[in-house]
Amino acid sequence: MKSAAKAMQAEDSAETSVQLIRDSIREAIVERRLSPGTKLSEKDVGNLFSVSRTLARAALQALSYEGLVSVEKNRGAFVAYPSPDEARQIFAARRLVEPGILREAAARITPGDISQLKQLLLEEGRLMSERGQTARRAEIKASGDFHLRLAEISGNAIMQRFMEELVARSSLVIALYGQSTASSCGHSEHGEIITAIENNELDRACQLMLHHITHIETDLDLRERKSLGLKEAFEL
Amino acid sequence: MKSAAKAMQAEDSAETSVQLIRDSIREAIVERRLSPGTKLSEKDVGNLFSVSRTLARAALQALSYEGLVSVEKNRGAFVAYPSPDEARQIFAARRLVEPGILREAAARITPGDISQLKQLLLEEGRLMSERGQTARRAEIKASGDFHLRLAEISGNAIMQRFMEELVARSSLVIALYGQSTASSCGHSEHGEIITAIENNELDRACQLMLHHITHIETDLDLRERKSLGLKEAFEL
DNA sequence: ATGCAGGCGATCGTATACAATTTGTCCGCC
């Protein structure tokens, strides 16, 4: 039912099961219904989706390639628990690629794309004002979708996939180290970026993007617990 | 702790089987011992490495995540056959990220790193003068290693992994569409980049890198077969 | 002779079974 359910890969029956499981778990992680450190037993996952361990395992394996799940030999799979250093690398990577993506996107953007982005923004703002877990989760997703949509507009499928990974992992990091209740991105900054693109102020848009990413990162408390991480693995 | 990062995961025997298979096949693809379009049957792969289909399948799956192998439902796995458009996206991605990686690397580079890079260059040059398949393959690898090493120096494991994917896929593209016998990169350009880094001419180094990547891409013949691509998927 | 149909072989998709490793608990000994 997702808006992104495009007709790109309509073919399904094959491998659809593991694809579905993978996407479901990823969504749960990104929306923070699954906390970092949570164990994802192959049997449990299989039972949950009514498939055998084989497919559950394949899905978990796939998620581990995206960095959302970490599998430890003979121990099982867990929702990834990114270290502060990993978190810094994720944001460094975003600072590195997002300006470039932005430039590419700006070169190809259509009026339709712009209005679509604005639509996304509106939705995001609406969710921001609402209360409740569901709204919060939708807001997280919407705020990530802004960056993802930009990558999509850039027309480079490879960068798009990479950004999907980065955004998903960012969500994990924010869940772990975020301080402010404003869970995700500064909403207004997205708007400013769009405006800058509209006005063909490319350099300014890139500056804003960099500032935006840094702004998210500075809201994190990365210096803290190194030894406490252990304890938190218990909480579910 | 940083140097321990590799030893941490590289070790042990768990999952080593599929890891080993994956790496072996990847190396074979990158060194062009396996041509694009070659079928990789699960059974054959399993027999080749003396494991069951389960592990062979896992390895092929992993390679498909990296874009080196394409799996078609109920058909099997094949060495990827990147389309011209895909090839362009790969190089666009490299142009997008490599300057950034270069800047990061330059900021952290040590004299030891530089001499190591030069060593790599020497090796590359030596292989270039030699003849024979083996030397050619080693040259391909060495030329890719230059870019990879830069990513490693940058200290960002995420970008490093991404670059590994891009370099590997580039090798596939060059195998498919490369024209000049000089299979990989212009060797001298690597040297110029190092020199620029040494002299702290960062902007110039980035320019050289961009030029270098573009240079590789212009050596390709991407315009050709658009409708023929279909047919070629059949072959073999 | 050619074209379609149906069976045959091979390969993939999924599930299950078995082996190996780890973890948790219990008992005995110091």
Added chain:
DNA sequence: GGCGGACAAATTGTATACGATCGCCTGCAT
């Protein structure tokens, strides 16, 4: 009473088995 070892339970690692799908080849009919 605390520590150590051994057994037992659970979970993962790997292999095999079974069912489904696809490609091919043969055979019959036109």
